Amino acid sequence: MRLGGLIVVGLSMMTMARPAAATAGYLFGWGPRDISLAQSDVADAASVAAAWVNPSLAWEPGARMAVGYVYGWTALEWNGERVKLRDIAGTQVGFQLGGELGSDIALGGAVVMHIPDRSLARVSFLPGTEPVFFRFDPASQRTTMDAVLALRLGWLSIGVGGEVFVSAQGDVDFVLGQDANGTYADGEAQVTLAYDVTWLAGLTMDLGAAKLGLRYRGAQALDVDLSTLATVDVQGNPLNGTTKVRIVGRSGYVPATVDLGASWTVGAVGHVMTSLQYARWSDAPSPVAALSMDVDLGLSPGLRQGSFVMPGFRDTVSPRVGMEMEPWGEEAVALRAGYQYSPSPVRVSRGFASPMDASTHGFALGAGVDCGRVWGVDIRSDAAWQWLMLERRTLDKPGDALPFSHSEVSGSVKLMSVSVQGGWL
Amino acid sequence: MFRGFIGVVLTVLVLGVSFAASASGFDLFGVQAQGIAEVSARTAAARDGSASYYNPGGLALGQGYEVDLSALGVMSQLEVQDRSYAIDEPWGATVTVAAAVPLQGPLANRIRLGLALQGFGNTLMKLKLREASRPFFPYYDNRTQRLVVIPALSVRLAEGVGLGLGINTLAGMQGPIDVREGQSRMMEARVVQEAGTVARWIVGVQVEAMEALHLGMTFRQSFGVPLSITTTADVAGIPLVVDISSAEALFDPMMVVLGAKVEPSADASMELDIAYHGWSRWKGPWLGLDTTVSALSISGKLPEGLFRDTMSVRGAVAWTVERASERITSLHGGLGYETSMLDRGEQQGRTNLVDGAKVMVGAGVTVLFPRVLGQGFRAEIGMQMHQVGLYRQEKIACTRLPCPAGTVFGSDATAPDTDITNPGYPVLTGGGRVFVGTVGMGVDL
Numbered sequence A: 001m002r003l004g005g006l007i008v009v010g011l012s013m014m015t016m017a018r019p020a021a022a023t024a025g026y027l028f029g030w031g032p033r034d035i036s037l038a039q040s041d042v043a044d045a046a047s048v049a050a051a052w053v054n055p056s057l058a059w060e061p062g063a064r065m066a067v068g069y070v071y072g073w074t075a076l077e078w079n080g081e082r083v084k085l086r087d088i089a090g091t092q093v094g095f096q097l098g099g100e101l102g103s104d105i106a107l108g109g110a111v112v113m114h115i116p117d118r119s120l121a122r123v124s125f126l127p128g129t130e131p132v133f134f135r136f137d138p139a140s141q142r143t144t145m146d147a148v149l150a151l152r153l154g155w156l157s158i159g160v161g162g163e164v165f166v167s168a169q170g171d172v173d174f175v176l177g178q179d180a181n182g183t184y185a186d187g188e189a190q191v192t193l194a195y196d197v198t199w200l201a202g203l204t205m206d207l208g209a210a211k212l213g214l215r216y217r218g219a220q221a222l223d224v225d226l227s228t229l230a231t232v233d234v235q236g237n238p239l240n241g242t243t244k245v246r247i248v249g250r251s252g253y254v255p256a257t258v259d260l261g262a263s264w265t266v267g268a269v270g271h272v273m274t275s276l277q278y279a280r281w282s283d284a285p286s287p288v289a290a291l292s293m294d295v296d297l298g299l300s301p302g303l304r305q306g307s308f309v310m311p312g313f314r315d316t317v318s319p320r321v322g323m324e325m326e327p328w329g330e331e332a333v334a335l336r337a338g339y340q341y342s343p344s345p346v347r348v349s350r351g352f353a354s355p356m357d358a359s360t361h362g363f364a365l366g367a368g369v370d371c372g373r374v375w376g377v378d379i380r381s382d383a384a385w386q387w388l389m390l391e392r393r394t395l396d397k398p399g400d401a402l403p404f405s406h407s408e409v410s411g412s413v414k415l416m417s418v419s420v421q422g423g424w425l
Numbered sequence B: 001m002f003r004g005f006i007g008v009v010l011t012v013l014v015l016g017v018s019f020a021a022s023a024s025g026f027d028l029f030g031v032q033a034q035g036i037a038e039v040s041a042r043t044a045a046a047r048d049g050s051a052s053y054y055n056p057g058g059l060a061l062g063q064g065y066e067v068d069l070s071a072l073g074v075m076s077q078l079e080v081q082d083r084s085y086a087i088d089e090p091w092g093a094t095v096t097v098a099a100a101v102p103l104q105g106p107l108a109n110r111i112r113l114g115l116a117l118q119g120f121g122n123t124l125m126k127l128k129l130r131e132a133s134r135p136f137f138p139y140y141d142n143r144t145q146r147l148v149v150i151p152a153l154s155v156r157l158a159e160g161v162g163l164g165l166g167i168n169t170l171a172g173m174q175g176p177i178d179v180r181e182g183q184s185r186m187m188e189a190r191v192v193q194e195a196g197t198v199a200r201w202i203v204g205v206q207v208e209a210m211e212a213l214h215l216g217m218t219f220r221q222s223f224g225v226p227l228s229i230t231t232t233a234d235v236a237g238i239p240l241v242v243d244i245s246s247a248e249a250l251f252d253p254m255m256v257v258l259g260a261k262v263e264p265s266a267d268a269s270m271e272l273d274i275a276y277h278g279w280s281r282w283k284g285p286w287l288g289l290d291t292t293v294s295a296l297s298i299s300g301k302l303p304e305g306l307f308r309d310t311m312s313v314r315g316a317v318a319w320t321v322e323r324a325s326e327r328i329t330s331l332h333g334g335l336g337y338e339t340s341m342l343d344r345g346e347q348q349g350r351t352n353l354v355d356g357a358k359v360m361v362g363a364g365v366t367v368l369f370p371r372v373l374g375q376g377f378r379a380e381i382g383m384q385m386h387q388v389g390l391y392r393q394e395k396i397a398c399t400r401l402p403c404p405a406g407t408v409f410g411s412d413a414t415a416p417d418t419d420i421t422n423p424g425y426p427v428l429t430g431g432g433r434v435f436v437g438t439v440g441m442g443v444d445l
Helices: A001-015 A022-026 A033-036 A048-053 B001-017 B032-037 B056-061
Strands: A061-079 A088-100 A105-116 A121-125 A144-151 A156-178 A182-206 A210-217 A220-232 A241-254 A257-266 A270-279 A289-297 A304-308 A314-325 A333-342 A360-374 A377-396 A406-423 B066-080 B084-087 B091-100 B111-120 B123-130 B146-159 B161-181 B187-210 B213-220 B223-235 B238-252 B255-265 B269-277 B286-292 B294-299 B310-323 B328-338 B358-369 B375-394 B427-444
Touching: A022 A061, A022 A105, A022 A377, A022 A406, A022 B187, A033 A061, A033 A182, A033 A333, A033 A377, A033 A406, A048 A088, A048 A105, A048 A270, A088 A406, A144 A182, A144 B213, A144 B255, A182 B146, A182 B286, A241 A333, A257 A314, A270 B001, A289 B286, B032 B066, B032 B358, B032 B375, B032 B427, B056 B146, B056 B161, B056 B187, B056 B213, B066 B375, B091 B161, B111 B161, B123 B375
Parallel strands: A156 A220, B161 B223
Antiparallel strands: A061 A088, A061 A406, A088 A105, A105 A144, A121 B187, A144 A156, A156 A182, A182 A210, A182 B123, A210 A257, A220 A241, A241 A289, A257 A270, A270 A314, A289 A304, A314 A333, A333 A360, A360 A377, A377 A406, B066 B084, B066 B091, B066 B427, B091 B111, B111 B146, B146 B161, B161 B187, B187 B213, B213 B255, B223 B238, B238 B286, B255 B269, B269 B310, B286 B294, B310 B328, B328 B358, B358 B375, B375 B427
C-alpha cells in the first residue's frame, strides 16, 4: 500500500520546486547603507533603497540606479557540528525616480531586487521531526522584487507598494501499467505558478533635525496545493490499485513586520538612527506540508492523513541603532556603523518538530564614497560588512524519547555588501 | 533632463524584469500589432521594443524612447480526431519598451535598451507534460502559457550598423526527494528543489546597406525548461526509486532568420524574411519516467525522431495611406508559409502528435497622432490567421511480439492487435485554423 502512496508523494513533491517566500533582506537589510546601519535607517533611508527600507522615501527628485552584490558566509552549528547551509549570496539592483510637482510636493517610485547567485529560488522541506534553521534556509535563497510609489506633502511622506511572489498548484497523474508489449510507465503533469502580492507601506515625518518613520511589510508564504493520482496495474503485482494524494502547505514563511524608526542630525556631519521592529511570528503556519492519502489497494486503512501542528512561535521586537558620519563634507565620504538585536521567535518544542534558532546580535560597519561624474552620470560607491552572531542556546524537550530532545545551537553569518550607484540629478 | 529621466526609467524597467522569465508566445504569433499584422517579417525593420525579439541589433538604429502596450486574444479552430482543440490561456498582454541610455562622451547616443514582455492569464508559468498517447498539436500546445521577458542591449557600432543581444531566461527545476516513515511514524519528506536559471541568447545585427535597403540577421538559441527530479524512498526495507524528467518543456526551437527590407518610396516598405527552425533536436513534450519498485524496474520509453527542422518564408508590406499634420495612417499586411515540424514518414506508435504546414496571413492598421502625447501617440490593431494543413496518418497494429516501433497494441499479449485503446487508432487526423487579434497603443517620448 505504502509504495503506491510513496510514488505519489514523491511526484507531488517535485512540483513544489518554486520560490519559498523569505528574504535575505529580512535578515540583513538591502544595500550597503541599510546593511551597515543594521536596518536602523527606517526614518532616513537612501532613496535608491527606499522600496525596501521605507517606501515613503522614494520621492526624492532625480533618478538613481544601484547595482550591488552581497555574500554571506554561513557558519551555524548544531550540537557542536557545522550545519550544511548554503552561503547567502546574490546580486542586488535598485532604482528610484522622483520629481517635484510643486514647492512642497514631490512624487516618485522605486524598485529593488535581490537575485540569489545559484538559483532563482530554493525550496527545502525537511522531515517534520528533523532540526531546521528555518530563518536561514531556504528563507534567504529566493528572488525578491519590491516596487513602491511615494508622495511627499511638505513634512509628511507616504508610500505604498508590493512585493511579488508566486503560489503553486499542480496535478500529477502517474501510471505503472502493462500491455501486450510488456510493462510501461507513463505520466502527465501540470504545474501552475500564479502571481501573488504582499503589501508594503511607509510613512515619514521630517521634523527638521529629527525624522520619524514607519514601515509595514505584509507576511509572505508560498501556498502549495497539489493533487496527484497514481495507478499501478502490473499483472501479478499485489500492490495494484490507485492512490490519491493531496498535499497542502505553506512554505518559507516570513512574518508581517512593523518598523518604527527615528533619525537625528548631530552637528553638521552626523546622523544617529534607531528603529524597533515588531515581527508577527505567531501567525506562522506549520513549515511541514499536510498530507492526505486515499488509497484503493484492497488494504486498510484506506485513508491516511498526516499533518504537523502550528509551530507556536512568539512575536518578537527587535531594536536597531546606527550612526552615519560625513567627516569631510556632505556625502563626499560617509562612515557608518550599526547594531541590531533579533530575539528568537522559537519556544522550546514539546513535540516531534525540532525548529532550531537563537537570538542574534548583528554588528555592522560600512562606508560610502562619492566618485564624481563620469559620462554624465554621478557615480557613488558603497560597501558594508555585518556580523550576525547567534547566541549559544540550549533547547531541551520535556521527554528524552522525543526526537532530538537535546540540542545546542550557535554560530554566525558574516556578510559583506558592495554597490555602485549612478545618479541623474 | 526629463528625457534623461525617462531613459533611466525605461532602462531600469528593462533591467528590473530581466531576471524573471522568458520564451515564446512571440515565436507563434509575433510582437505587438504591427508584428502580428506583418506575420513577424520584421528582422530588418524592427527598431522599437519589439526588436528585443525580432532583432536586437535594430534597437541601436532607433531613436528616443518608445513604450507600447497591447492586449491580444487567441481563438482556436483546430481539430484533432474530430474534436476541437483549445489553446489554454487565450488572453494576454504585451509590453515593449525601447530606451536610449542617457550617457555623455564617447557613448552618447550609441547604446539603447529594449524589452519585450508578454503574459497570458495570471500565471507566471503553466507547465504541461503530456502522457504519451494524448493527441495534440505540439506546435501550439504549452508554448504561450508563460511570462515572456526578453531584455536586450544594442550598440550602434558605426553609422547604420547595429549589433544587439537579448536574453531569454526562465527557471528550471532540479533536485532530490526522499520520502520515508519518520520518527513521528508519519510519512515525512525531505525535499530540496532548485529553480535554476535557464538563459538563452538572441543575437542580431541590422545594417542600413543603402538608404532604401536594410538588412538584418537574427539568431535565437533553442529554449526549454529542464525538469529533473529523483525520488527515493525506503519503507520497511523496500526500496523505491522514481526518476522524473523532461529535458525541454515549454520549448522554442533554435532559429536563424535573414531579412531584407526595401523602401521604394517614403510611404511604402516591403520586407522578406527567411527562417530556419531547429525542431529536430527537441526531445518532445512528454514526462520521462524511470522507476524501480522493489526489484521491478519500469521505464517510460520516449519516442525519438518524430520532429524535423522547418523552413519559413514571410513577407510584409507597410503603406502609409494618409499623412496629415494631425494624423498619419498606415496599413500593414503579411503572408507567410512554414513547413510542418512532424516528419510524416516517421510512423507514430503510442504517440499521437498532429501538425501540418502552415499558411499565415496578417493585416493591421496603425494610426499615429503626432500632437496628442509626447512625440506621438499610436493606436494599432492587428490580426493574424494560421491555416494548418491536414495531418493524416494510419496507425499500424502490432501483430506479433515483440511489437516493432511505430505500432500500437492492446493489452492481450497473445493477440496484441485486439482491444487497442490508443486514441489515434486506426487513423490519426487533425488540422484547422488559429486566429489572433490584438489592439494596442504606444507613445514616443
